[in-house]
Amino acid sequence: xxASDKEVTPSAPRARPRKASGAxxxxxxxxxxxxAAASExxxxxxxxxxxxxxxxxxxxxxxxxxxxxxxxxxxxxxxCFLDAIARVEALVEAAAREPDPPARVQRMLKLWLDxxxxxxxxxxxxxxxxxxMRTLQKPQRTVVGDAYRHxxxxxxxxxxxxELSWLTPMHRAARAHILSEQILWGVIWLRRYDPDDxxxxxxxxxxxxxxxxxxxxxxxxxxxxxxxxxxxxAQQTAAQETFLIAATRLINERGYRGASVEKISERLNVTxxxxxxxxxxxxxLVVACFKRSFDTMRRIQRTVLARSxxxxxxxxxLAAALFSYQISERGPLLRTSALVALPLSMRQEMIETYGQxxxxxxxxxxxxxxxxxxxxxxxxxxxxxxxxxLNASAEYRWWVPGATGxxxxxxxxxxxxxxxxxx
Numbered sequence: 001x002x003a004s005d006k007e008v009t010p011s012a013p014r015a016r017p018r019k020a021s022g023a024x025x026x027x028x029x030x031x032x033x034x035x036a037a038a039s040e041x042x043x044x045x046x047x048x049x050x051x052x053x054x055x056x057x058x059x060x061x062x063x064x065x066x067x068x069x070x071x072x073x074x075x076x077x078x079x080c081f082l083d084a085i086a087r088v089e090a091l092v093e094a095a096a097r098e099p100d101p102p103a104r105v106q107r108m109l110k111l112w113l114d115x116x117x118x119x120x121x122x123x124x125x126x127x128x129x130x131x132x133m134r135t136l137q138k139p140q141r142t143v144v145g146d147a148y149r150h151x152x153x154x155x156x157x158x159x160x161x162x163e164l165s166w167l168t169p170m171h172r173a174a175r176a177h178i179l180s181e182q183i184l185w186g187v188i189w190l191r192r193y194d195p196d197d198x199x200x201x202x203x204x205x206x207x208x209x210x211x212x213x214x215x216x217x218x219x220x221x222x223x224x225x226x227x228x229x230x231x232x233x234a235q236q237t238a239a240q241e242t243f244l245i246a247a248t249r250l251i252n253e254r255g256y257r258g259a260s261v262e263k264i265s266e267r268l269n270v271t272x273x274x275x276x277x278x279x280x281x282x283x284x285l286v287v288a289c290f291k292r293s294f295d296t297m298r299r300i301q302r303t304v305l306a307r308s309x310x311x312x313x314x315x316x317x318l319a320a321a322l323f324s325y326q327i328s329e330r331g332p333l334l335r336t337s338a339l340v341a342l343p344l345s346m347r348q349e350m351i352e353t354y355g356q357x358x359x360x361x362x363x364x365x366x367x368x369x370x371x372x373x374x375x376x377x378x379x380x381x382x383x384x385x386x387x388x389x390l391n392a393s394a395e396y397r398w399w400v401p402g403a404t405g406x407x408x409x410x411x412x413x414x415x416x417x418x419x420x421x422x423x
Contacts, residue, residue, distance in 0.1 A: 027069075177400065186384070220316070
């Protein structure tokens with residue numbers, strides 16, 4: 001969801017107006033059941049794959065009955081996202097009652113993991129993942145965007161404190177962005193854990209967010225990086241590379257559905273025929289963008305790991321290179337939120353490949369713990385959290401107003417590696 005969509009639009013799409021009656025409670029229950037069913041389908045198939053027909057089938061209605069509550073599929077998607085935002089914002093409100101920012105961050109994570117536990121256990125209805133919100137078109141996109149920006153402002157407020165006066169609004173926004181991305185991406189990797197282990201996950205996530213990765217005596221170093229040295233040539237032809245860069249940026253900005261072939265071609269000033277010359281379908285294009293991102297991460301990892309045997313230096317250099325790539329002319333990497341738009345077979349392959357890339361980060365962390373240059377943290381969780389912060393940095397322009405590319409390491413890499421409250 002881009003923070004730039006700020007034009008004034010009508011209020012959120014609602015169900016058809018009706019006269020007040022004793023059936024209101026029954027109506028509300030059915031409406032909630034529809035939103036719950038639609039949220040589950042959204043999380044599996046994205047906005048693109050959700051239809052009123054399959055939602056109706058899930059709740060035992062005919063399609064025309066669902067349209068009594070929500071006129072269009074887009075209206076139902078908006079209701080799902082607004083429900084999700086409201087439920088997570090309620091967690092922020094509760095966390096804000098804690099006395100200081102570290103306690104608020106810990107409370108926020110605890111409440112969120114408790115919510116995930118209840119959802120997985122079937123004690124609460126599914127909650128729509130935020131990643132596919134950018135797929136909506138105007139005016140629905142703006143309605144959801146306004147609600148999400150309000151939630152994000154409340155999240156930034158968790159970092160306000162007289163004791164942390166050195167945290168500028170820019171610093172607070174970046175830290176809130178890192179925290180929000182941990183929640184977004186955490187929904188995906190938490191599936192590897194039994195819900196009974198969420199308590200342990202909470203402890204380990206808090207430890208990393210508050211204290212970072214640096215071992216005893218290790219300090220933050222913003223290492224200068226030459227991407228040309230690490231990525232001497234593109235793996236594709238110049239035309240393919242240009243097309244994939246444009247497609248990646250547009251998918252990150254507008255989601256799968258919003259990044260139409262027409263818009264990609266228009267951005268590059270080429271014909272639609274040029275697209276189909278390189279790719280048979282848009283699903284193939286998303287896969288090509290993911291593969292390019294994975295290849296880029298692998299090449300940077302190989303280069304960095306070959307340069308030094310010091311694992312803290314490896315981790316900080318990886319951060320410098322990858323976060324620099326996000327803001328370079330070749331970047332950014334494709335956001336993981338695009339996964340939900342892919343067919344299940346393609347999606348699983350991409351998730352497995354992403355897991356292999358993430359495992360290499362975990363390996364660096366584990367080796368550093370053994371050598372003493374990195375704190376004793378959970379390597380697998382640490383790798384996922386590092387990846388989430390990297391994912392967030394691609395959108396710094398939207399969520400950290402006034403920030404420049406030169407500040408990306410100070411705003412994102414440093415708090416992730418040293419702890420959110422490291423000065």
